[in-house]
Amino acid sequence: MARKPVPKPVAKPDSDDLLAWYDRHRRRLPWRALPGKTSDPYAVWLSEIMLQQTTVAAVKSYYENFLALWPTVADLAAAPVAEVMTAWAGLGYYARARNLHKCASVVAADHGGVFPDTEEGLNALPGIGPYTAAAIAAIAFDRHAVVVDGNVERVMARLFAVTEPLPQSKARLRELAARLTPDERAGDYAQGVMDLGATVCTPKSPACVICPWNDRCEGRKLGIAETLPRKAAKVETPLRRGVAYWMMRADGCVALQRRPPKGLLGGMTEVPGSDWIEQKGRAKAAVGETPPVATKWRVLPGVVEHVFTHFRLQLIVHTADLTAAQAKKLGPGIIWTPLEKIGAAGLPSVMAKVAKHVIKGMG
Ligand code: SF4
DSSP: OOOOOOOOOOOOOOHHHHHHHHHHHOOOOTTOOOTTSOOOHHHHHHHHHHHTTSOHHHHHHHHHHHHHHOOSHHHHHHSOHHHHHHHHTTSOOTHHHHHHHHHHHHHHHHSTTOOOSSHHHHHTSTTOOHHHHHHHHHHHHOOOOOOOOHHHHHHHHHHTTOOSOBTTTHHHHHHHHHHHOOSSSHHHHHHHHHHHHHHTSOSSSOOGGGOTTTTTOHHHHHTOGGGOSOBOOOOOOOEEEEEEEEEEOTTSEEEEEEOOSSSTTTTOEEOOBOOOEEOOTTOOSOOOOOOSSOSOOEEOSSOEEEEOSSOEEEEEEEEEEOOHHHHHHTOTTOEEEEGGGGGGSOOOHHHHHHHHHHHHHHO
């Protein structure tokens, strides 16, 4: 009697393949140690906080500048928060900078300047959520921690052909990531999957031919890899509008002020302005309110546009040259800044756009 053919065992993705690939093809990043070595927890923490919602290319110079200014967590804790905010300006998501300073202070004061070496201990620090705690635990302390970011979710969804859309599939993708995480070299493995997602298994046109898992990838076999991960339909981002008031004194100084410490862009320097009000429909004019001082205002043509996480913003800029008496009426909260020093004023990106818009209008 003819024997039934024995089915070939299906090859499963394996962390060793990825680690071998990581040893040869990892990205050389300033905060990384050599494979098999753990990195300085302060450097890992700093880079991980900076990398949230920001690209590696944008982070590099900020990271190097922070380490040059504050080489240890104790140095950062001792720095005035305003200086930290200024050094952070341009990186966006400013709550991160405030929490960065707060976290440094807690590590310096309550932990003797030494970061806790467990996920739980790290998670208890200000500004460190589950993802960052896992990343630091794995990369700095080689703990067996499951690190899941957008890159990891994409790789897992493709590798195991998970067609359920995000965010519903999050728990499943995490479980798959946990299954693949090795007991040893968990930090290298975590960085390896992130690197694979960033350089090979990219959102568009993944380079499957050079992928260490290409013979085990279900998504590739089914020809659906590039369509994964699927995402639930997005709700439209609301639009807010407002006015920025650009006021100059005769000596060439511009009126800036500091935003309240809490809330959006808390503690950052800004050009004074109206509230930002959500507007529906296609109204052209920005919502205004009483300008800070009665004078002759000009409306600059065009709008300044900026996208925050939860809304888009359009600002119309009103400009005025103030007399000494009018400038005085603005009060002591105003930081008069020479126009040529505006680049060093620590303006967040949206306010830097306002300044650029005005300067372009002057030219
Ligand atoms: Fe991504 Fe292609 Fe590798 Fe699958 S084979 S994990 S789709 S790069």
